[in-house]
Amino acid sequence: DSGVTQTPKHLITATGQRVTLRCSPRSGDLSVYWYQQSLDQGLQFLIQYYNGEERAKGNILERFSAQQFPDLHSELNLSSLELGDSALYFCASSVGTAEDEPQHFGDGTRLSIL
């Protein structure tokens, strides 16, 4: 158990809809990261937050947004969903922003778009 909690574990919805994925980091971790894992794109970094502030941005679509709340949990919002958004979405956390800190991953949310 990594200590990172992601909900829900599975999500099935339709094109055009909006969903929110939730992540609670490990106790004491201030950084939260979001990743998308799909068969064709592999594991893609989306965005990082540190103590409520956005710190790094990767290949995140404009239809996607994220935030980190004062209690350090984070949400990833996906809107105007398309079939290609079907993927496994991981949240990870680390203590801070040092380059040598490993990221600890949650079990992921599997999103299926019908």
Place this chain on the structure above:
Amino acid sequence: AQKITQTQPGMFVQEKEAVTLDCTYDTSDPSYGLFWYKQPSSGEMIFLIYQGSYDQQNATEGRYSLNFQKARKSANLVISASQLGDSAMYFCAMREVNTGGFKTIFGAGTRLFVKA
């Protein structure tokens, strides 16, 4: 731009033998970190080992060691005494330091099959 290359889509190894999973990277940043993660069929991502760009010695964690060759930009994972439970997908990842934060990029992964 950052790049991580794992050239072995799949590897087979006999139980109790050692196996090396290849990883090469490309970066212009002098400061970076290299990581290996394991993803079993159950889907979770498990951190295995870390190597910093300024580390003089190769990292080791139990049966895992990292063969770091900075000049060749390679960071191969060596698993000694393979076990059936080592069958999984293995990802090499690199983190560069940007201002205030950093991006992490992952390779395409190598699927390891351990044979009894």
